[in-house]
């Protein structure tokens with residue numbers, strides 16, 4: 179028996195014996211699960227048991243080295259594990275920005291002490307991380323950020339404000355970009371810092387949205403003392419680290435969308451049958467048939483591309499500017515998919531909540547609205563296209579082209 183088959187058999191037996199029955203069949207995707215952290219309350223005991231037993235075997239970060247809490251698996255074995263989880267409908271035991279963004283970045287750029295301190299806690303789902311990049315005047319033009327960090331002995335003192343910081347109120351630590359050299363060219367004066375949200379001077383405030391629910395916060399940093407040991411990479415060299423993390427983020431957004439799209443063809447067809455009153459046979463509207471097939475083909479092509487990209491990341495190559503392909507293609511594909519779902523639902527696609535709307539129609543409205551944010555978060559589509567034009571295709575910028 180080949181080694182990978184032996185691993186598959188072993189993992190299948192282990193999951194069948196140990197995985198909590200209550201969680202089987204609850205999987206919604208590779209990035210949908212327990213976010214962990216010290217502030218998580220009222221968590222189902224089976225979810226906590228599942229997290230602990232998976233973390234114990236290193237299966238929450240299967241390809242990370244064992245000494246940092248991973249399982250040291252090859253890309254192929256990690257894929258087998260994921261397939262076995264999917265087969266039983268089991269959710270990932272821990273999810274979040276620790277596993278998908280700051281963890282891989284620390285593996286690439288962190289000191290040994292930073293890796294030993296942070297990575298095992300991420301694998302065990304003990305610490306939840308948030309991302310302190312955007313500022314009120316620095317979104318697409320991230321390098322113009324103004325949060326200042328001034329050296330003071332063996333620490334930096336940080337003052338400034340971050341915005342759109344998803345789930346900062348539920349997070350324990352924040353990874354942050356700060357300006358350490360105001361005189362340098364803007365990308366060259368930035369440092370990448372890790373900050374404990376409990377440090378005096380850190381305040382996270384929720385931003386209320388019209389829907390009532392909001393993942394967003396603004397984070398205020400007032401005289402926050404951050405030890406120099408919490409700098410990732412070089413002082414004033416944070417832009418390199420920041421870009422590497424964005425590569426992981428953009429790949430993750432593309433991959434998450436790829437996973438969500440997997441069942442969409444069947445959903446679109448069943449929605450169309452319900453709304454058009456066509457229980458069997460071909461759907462009556464040929465343009466709709468065409469749109470559903472076109473969507474299905476695009477989704478399959480995207481899923482295969484994601485799979486190839488995933489193999490690249492798991493074999494230890496940090497995603498470069500090419501990750502923007504996944505981000506822009508996935509987020510725009512998702513928008514087209516939910517546009518189609520809402521078009522199929524007709525007036526039923528206007529529901530937000532309340533009686534008179536089927537659960538699938540409510541999901542379509544909400545996902546359609548949420549998909550608008552996918553082309554903004556992690557860098558807008560315009561910015562991704564600019565990165566692809568300049569850094570992947572090597573095209574000249576407008577200025578270089580003489581415009």
Ligand SMILES: Cc1cc2nc3c(=O)[nH]c(=O)nc-3n(C[C@H](O)[C@H](O)[C@H](O)COP(=O)(O)OP(=O)(O)OC[C@H]3O[C@@H](n4cnc5c(N)ncnc54)[C@H](O)[C@@H]3O)c2cc1C
Pocket residue numbers: 308309310311312313316317318319341342343344345551552554555556557558559560561564
């Ligand atoms: C759901 C969601 C979650 C988020 N979570 C986080 C988070 O956790 N942490 C964090 O730091 N940030 C987060 N953000 C913020 C996100 O990174 C920014 O919204 C994004 O980078 C865009 O910046 P902005 O909102 O300032 O828009 P702007 O930069 O003001 O852009 C406005 C418009 O102008 C266009 N534009 C700007 N510059 C150019 C250009 N050079 N060429 C062509 N077009 C251009 C943009 O494409 C956009 O359409 C989140 C955003 C969303 C929607």
